[in-house]
Amino acid sequence: MFTGIIEEIGTVRSVTPGRDAATLKIGASAVLEDVRLGDSIAVNGVCVTVTGFSREAFTADLMPETLKATSLATVKSGTPVNLERALRADSRLGGHIVSGHIDCTAMIRSKRTEGNAIYLDLTIPNEFSAYLIQKGSVALDGTSLTVFEAREDSITVSLVPHTQAVTILGSKKPGDRINLECDILAKYAERMLQPFAGQKNGVTFNTLQKNGFA
Known part of the structure; x- marks a missing residue:
């Protein structure tokens, strides 16, 4: 971890x-x-x-x-x-939970600088878009980042000066492929809710409460 x-x-x-x-x-x-x-x-x-x-x-x-x-x-x-x-049990969790198991590779479609930040727009496979939400977490080449904007086939992330200095992401360019790991909590949530997907009334608050999710 x-x-x-x-x-x-x-x-x-x-x-x-x-x-x-x-x-x-x-x-x-x-x-x-x-x-x-x-x-x-x-x-x-x-x-x-x-x-x-x-x-x-x-x-x-x-x-x-x-x-x-x-x-x-x-x-x-x-x-x-x-x-x-790997994370030690007595360490601060400064980023988010990252398993080290890559979901897919994303391709940089564009790179731009605004002020002291670098913005990267990345193309992602459609099947992983459900796990990537605005202000959610994503790991790119192992770096914990916040999703600035999420779309069906792409995401945008912003690199602050410190991230540019201490990781390889700042030197990446359009066309480069980057390892992407979605937030594992989103994948667990999806798996736990799958048994309720076919229910007539869908997932309600009562369903979540009855099964210990709320």
């Missing part, structure tokens, strides 16, 4: 391809302070397991599904990546 508060920008040292898989070696410092084998680290929002480490880098294996579903399939030596260690 993560918070979407990026700890540092690491650099891909190498990508070793395998049969429908790959091994990443990533240069880092902050996330290695207390690292152990088997620890979880989010790389551009993707939860990976540490399989080896030194004082300057760590390695992680990428499964075929990870390469199919995320933008990590396109990284190469020298690519900067957002890094975050």
